Structures are given as structure tokens and as C-alpha cells.
Amino acid sequence: MHNLQKFYIDGQWVEPQGEQVLDVLNPATDAVVSQIRLGNESDVERAVAAAVKAFPAFSQSSKEERIALLERVVECYNARLEDLAQATTEEMGAPIEFSRNLQVMAGLSHIKVALSLLKKTDFSEQIGTTTVVKEPVGVCAMITPWNWPLNQITCKVAPALAAGCTMVLKPSEVAPRTAHIFAEILHEAGVPAGVFNLVDGDGPTVGAALSAHPQIDMVSFTGSTQAGKQVSIAAAENLKKVSLELGGKSANIILDDADFAKVVRRSVKEMMANTGQSCNARSRMLVPESRLAETIEIAKAAAESVVTGDPSSTATAMGPVVSALQWQRVQALIQTGIDEGAELVAGGTGLPDGLESGCYVKPTVFAGVTPEMTIAREEIFGPVLSIMTYKDEEDAIAIANDSIYGLSGAVFSADLERAKAVAGRIRTGMIHLNGASTDARAPFGGYKQSGVGREWGHYGLEEFLETKAMFGAVPRD
Known part of the structure; x- marks a missing residue:
């Protein structure tokens, strides 16, 4: 059994404040395969504080530094492919070949796409005498589901890193081990302390605390339409940006x-x-x-x-x-x-x-x-x-x-x-x-009650950027 009873905060694995232990079951056998702790509001405060502290330096990091970082993430991810596949199959029941060929590789593709985009993205443009710059949106909360765990984590984390954001991830408590391995990958790759943080927990506690937190600038949520509505309501208090990838009946x-x-x-x-x-x-x-x-x-x-x-x-x-x-x-x-x-x-x-x-x-x-x-x-x-x-x-x-x-x-x-x-x-x-x-490389997202915003490719990267107009930045001829 895997002991996952620590959170990744400010560059290290720390003891949670939340005391409740949750058994993670293998749906094929009903056996307990992992145990996590469910975080509370104190854990959220600690993780958000780490992300807030890390933001000034990371948001000002050079494009070249972030390219080098994502290249190391790709390298470290490749070294853990089989670990990730086994964890996916064990936790959420995907057939092992499906986990190896689709679940895990989907995650890798999003990191590679973010890296490729970062290399060719110009974060500024000139309109007359105005310079328009794209800047990181800020501190991001990411709430991800169990059904495509790596796909949904990487299509948020990779573009956020490319943009220069810092973040707190709450993975699904039903399938958390893939997220813990991914945190190890980011640590191994040298993601600066506080840039990426992981807190386990349930939606009504940790998810709600992140959605409503006044120092979170953006919430990126994937899950049910009903839960997405709750995230929107909580986020509306301080008008933070919200990206929602929700249900479908295609x-x-x-x-x-x-x-x-x-x-x-x-x-x-x-x-x-x-x-x-x-x-x-x-x-x-x-x-x-x-x-x-x-x-x-x-x-x-x-x-x-x-x-x-x-x-x-x-x-x-x-x-x-x-x-x-x-x-x-x-x-x-x-x-x-x-x-x-x-x-x-x-x-x-x-x-x-x-x-x-x-x-x-x-x-x-x-x-x-x-x-x-x-x-x-x-x-x-x-x-x-x-x-x-x-x-x-x-x-x-x-x-x-x-x-x-x-x-x-x-x-x-x-x-x-x-x-x-x-x-x-x-x-x-x-x-x-x-x-x-x-x-x-193409956008993923929906109309109506299937969501708000887009993930994947440059549309996904845009979600993690704010737009600033600097009037008079270019001298008149």
C-alpha cells in the first residue's frame, strides 16, 4: 500500500494539518491501495501563501529559464512513464495498455505542446505607440478529476508554468497517486519552491477554500457541471478568473x-x-x-x-x-x-x-x-x-x-x-x-453548460495570461 499522507508545499513534502485519513480503493478488487490525508483550510492557507510568495520571482523569470524548466519536466516525466501507468490503472481502473498508450501519453503531449508554444510565443505586440504585453494571470488554483488524471493535471500545470504562474493543485481524492508522482517529477525537474503546490482533499472543503480564497487570481476546474457552478459562485466574491471544463452529452x-x-x-x-x-x-x-x-x-x-x-x-x-x-x-x-x-x-x-x-x-x-x-x-x-x-x-x-x-x-x-x-x-x-x-495543439472546451474558456494549445496558454496595454511605450516618429 502506498502512503501518500503528505502534501507538497513550498518545495517539500510536509505534514498536513487535516487529520482525516482516506482509503484509496482499487475499483477492480476493492482493495485499499493508498492512503491520503484530507486537507483543511489551514493546509490551503499554507499552500496559497507559498504560491503567493513565489509569484514575484517566477513571474519575472525569463522565457529561456521557463523553456529549460519545461525541457527538464519532459525528461523527468519520461523517466516515470511506467510508474504513472501503473498508478492510473490501480487507482481508476483503466486497462494497463490504455493507461500506457493514452492516459500517460496524453499528459506528456500537453507538456510538450506547452514547451513548443513557449519557444515561439511573443508575449508583446505593438499597436501604434502602445505596447501590449501578456503577463501571467497570477496565483492559480487547479481542481482536477479522476477520469483522465494526468491529462487534466498537465493541461493546466504545463501552460501555467509556461506563462509564469504559480499554483496550488487539488487532485481528485479518488485517484491521487498520479498527482503525487507528478509532484515528484516537478521537484526532480527543479521547479522553484512554492511555484507548484499540492494539497489533497475533498471538494466541499479544499476545493471550496481554494475557489473562494482572496489571494487566488484564477481557478481552473474540471469536473461536473453542478460542481462547476459552485466553483463559479465561490469565485465570484472577488471576481477571480474562472476556467471550467465540465460535463457533456455529445x-x-x-x-x-x-x-x-x-x-x-x-x-x-x-x-x-x-x-x-x-x-x-x-x-x-x-x-x-x-x-x-x-x-x-x-x-x-x-x-x-x-x-x-x-x-x-x-x-x-x-x-x-x-x-x-x-x-x-x-x-x-x-x-x-x-x-x-x-x-x-x-x-x-x-x-x-x-x-x-x-x-x-x-x-x-x-x-x-x-x-x-x-x-x-x-x-x-x-x-x-x-x-x-x-x-x-x-x-x-x-x-x-x-x-x-x-x-x-x-x-x-x-x-x-x-x-x-x-x-x-x-x-x-x-x-x-x-x-x-x-x-x-487545438482547443478543448465547450458551449452552454459544458464550460467556460478553453484548454490545450495556445488557447489554453492564453487562459493563464492577462493583457496589459502600455500606452506611449513606443516613441512617435
């Missing part, structure tokens, strides 16, 4: 000219990746009414072929959901789908065959889902796909947009121009055309 529109055998199968597999625990999961599949029977047949076979089981096995495609609490929530929503009259095509409630313990969910597919059903509206955050039908393109667009969320989506068509035309009318921050993957 639509996957398959147009009538797509290759259904290929696209439906692929879409089901992608929905089950990370056990459906991705905010941008395309959980609503929209197909023409005339192609429903064919879609059901393909989707059923695809779902039933997903190898669910021990995440430490390289043969496993889908591990457990993250916790017993999450398992219960997903089970309740599957039952709601059945109760509201959706057709259960594959999966359903209970543990998958052959698995008698752990937080495993059957890869589940519903058909006959109508827009007013709970499973068409609520984010389930589990391996549950809803197949819905549309009459024509206009109907498909209307159904896709009928959501409080606007994070992601997809359009499949044999005609790329047709796909682009439909995508242009979907009210979301991201759209995948014909199965294109995400790009760490």
Missing part, C-alpha cells in the same frame, strides 16, 4: 451515406473506451429511422465483443468504473432507461458474466431512446450508449442541439463537405469529422 450523427458496418462498430468501441468515463464521450448515437434495425444489429455485436475484466491484463479493453459510488449511479441510470421504456440491446444492470466483485459495468446499448428520456439528457459517465433516430438532417441537428450541454460531438459521412456543413450547425465546442481524433 451526439454522434451518422448520416445515411456513411459506412454503417464500420462506423457503428467503431463508435460503440469508442464509447466503451475508458469505461465511458470521458466528458466528451459520444453517448447519443443518431441514425436515420430507416437504418435503425441494421444499427441495432451491429451495435449489439460490437458491445458484446468488448473484453471486460482485470485492467492489469493487456487483453482487457474495458475495466471497472472508478468507484462503488459511480457503479451505483450508473446502475441506477441503466435501470431508469429500462423503466422509461428504452429497448435494451446489450448489457443491462448487474455485474458482467464471470465477474463477481469489483466495480464492473456491462457494456450497455439502448435503442428506441427518445429526446425526453433521462438517458438521453443526463450525463451517465459510464459505458452506456443511447441510439436515437432522426427523420432528416434538420431533425438530426435539432436533436443534437437539444441539450444543456455543448462539449463535443461527431458527424460521419462519405462526403466530407456534407459532414462539415452539418458540423457547422452543432452548438458544441468540438466536433470530430469521420472519426478524427483530438489534437493537443
Whole structure:
């Protein structure tokens, strides 16, 4: 068992003030794999004070110094790849190959992108006789989730370091070990004392204290829409900057000219990746009414072929959901789908065959889902796909947009121009055309109740910068 009962504050591992110990469980086995301490307001005060103290010097560090620092972070991260992968699988149940190839490498890509951007970013421009400069926003609070732990930590920390900000991270208490290893990486890389600080704790205590703290200049939060609203309310007291990456209920529109055998199968597999625990999961599949029977047949076979089981096995495609609490929530929503009259095509409630313990969910597919059903509206955050039908393109667009969320989506068509035309009318921050993957250099974020601001690439870097106009800085000719 890993003892993680210290916080990283002001360049060293320190004893917390909070006394409550929390067991971190492996969702595949229900075994205790780590223990952390839950911080309190005193721990937050200490961490914020360290970040405040470190800000004047780090904010004035040269671009070259920060480039050298991020280069060392990349080097030290590369040395811990397997440690990070094992921790991810152990804590949140991602299959080990998924952890190695996607979870951990996503984190590395964000650091490399921040480094590349820093090398080519000019933090000032001239407008007439005015010089406009980009400066670090200040002391940042970062509150991150368990579902893509390294992805969400690095896409905040790396651009913040590139910008010259100092920070306090509260990782998810459900999956904290990856964050502790990352703190060790930053320490090894020589991040100056106080620039990066880590405090474990829960949202209502540590998260709330960070969001409301008068010396925090910005909160960057990833999590549920409901929690994001609470962060916004707390942050409003002193009008600090807020960046929110929240929930989604993304639509996957398959147009009538797509290759259904290929696209439906692929879409089901992608929905089950990370056990459906991705905010941008395309959980609503929209197909023409005339192609429903064919879609059901393909989707059923695809779902039933997903190898669910021990995440430490390289043969496993889908591990457990993250916790017993999450398992219960997903089970309740599957039952709601059945109760509201959706057709259960594959999966359903209970543990998958052959698995008698752990937080495993059957890869589940519903058909006959109508827009007013709970499973068409609520984010389930589990391996549950809803197949819905549309009459024509206009109907498909209307159904896709009928959501409080606007994070992601997809359009499949044999005609790329047709796909682009439909995508242009979907009210979301991201759209995948014909199965294109995400790009760490491009912006990630949503419309409506899916968030505020953008992460990744230069859009993510911009979030950690303030803009200053220095009038008369350039002499007139």
C-alpha cells in the first residue's frame, strides 16, 4: 500500500494539518491501495501563501529559464512513464495498455505542446505607440478529476508554468497517486519552491477554500457541471478568473451515406473506451429511422465483443468504473432507461458474466431512446450508449442541439463537405469529422453548460495570461 499522507508545499513534502485519513480503493478488487490525508483550510492557507510568495520571482523569470524548466519536466516525466501507468490503472481502473498508450501519453503531449508554444510565443505586440504585453494571470488554483488524471493535471500545470504562474493543485481524492508522482517529477525537474503546490482533499472543503480564497487570481476546474457552478459562485466574491471544463452529452450523427458496418462498430468501441468515463464521450448515437434495425444489429455485436475484466491484463479493453459510488449511479441510470421504456440491446444492470466483485459495468446499448428520456439528457459517465433516430438532417441537428450541454460531438459521412456543413450547425465546442481524433495543439472546451474558456494549445496558454496595454511605450516618429 502506498502512503501518500503528505502534501507538497513550498518545495517539500510536509505534514498536513487535516487529520482525516482516506482509503484509496482499487475499483477492480476493492482493495485499499493508498492512503491520503484530507486537507483543511489551514493546509490551503499554507499552500496559497507559498504560491503567493513565489509569484514575484517566477513571474519575472525569463522565457529561456521557463523553456529549460519545461525541457527538464519532459525528461523527468519520461523517466516515470511506467510508474504513472501503473498508478492510473490501480487507482481508476483503466486497462494497463490504455493507461500506457493514452492516459500517460496524453499528459506528456500537453507538456510538450506547452514547451513548443513557449519557444515561439511573443508575449508583446505593438499597436501604434502602445505596447501590449501578456503577463501571467497570477496565483492559480487547479481542481482536477479522476477520469483522465494526468491529462487534466498537465493541461493546466504545463501552460501555467509556461506563462509564469504559480499554483496550488487539488487532485481528485479518488485517484491521487498520479498527482503525487507528478509532484515528484516537478521537484526532480527543479521547479522553484512554492511555484507548484499540492494539497489533497475533498471538494466541499479544499476545493471550496481554494475557489473562494482572496489571494487566488484564477481557478481552473474540471469536473461536473453542478460542481462547476459552485466553483463559479465561490469565485465570484472577488471576481477571480474562472476556467471550467465540465460535463457533456455529445451526439454522434451518422448520416445515411456513411459506412454503417464500420462506423457503428467503431463508435460503440469508442464509447466503451475508458469505461465511458470521458466528458466528451459520444453517448447519443443518431441514425436515420430507416437504418435503425441494421444499427441495432451491429451495435449489439460490437458491445458484446468488448473484453471486460482485470485492467492489469493487456487483453482487457474495458475495466471497472472508478468507484462503488459511480457503479451505483450508473446502475441506477441503466435501470431508469429500462423503466422509461428504452429497448435494451446489450448489457443491462448487474455485474458482467464471470465477474463477481469489483466495480464492473456491462457494456450497455439502448435503442428506441427518445429526446425526453433521462438517458438521453443526463450525463451517465459510464459505458452506456443511447441510439436515437432522426427523420432528416434538420431533425438530426435539432436533436443534437437539444441539450444543456455543448462539449463535443461527431458527424460521419462519405462526403466530407456534407459532414462539415452539418458540423457547422452543432452548438458544441468540438466536433470530430469521420472519426478524427483530438489534437493537443487545438482547443478543448465547450458551449452552454459544458464550460467556460478553453484548454490545450495556445488557447489554453492564453487562459493563464492577462493583457496589459502600455500606452506611449513606443516613441512617435
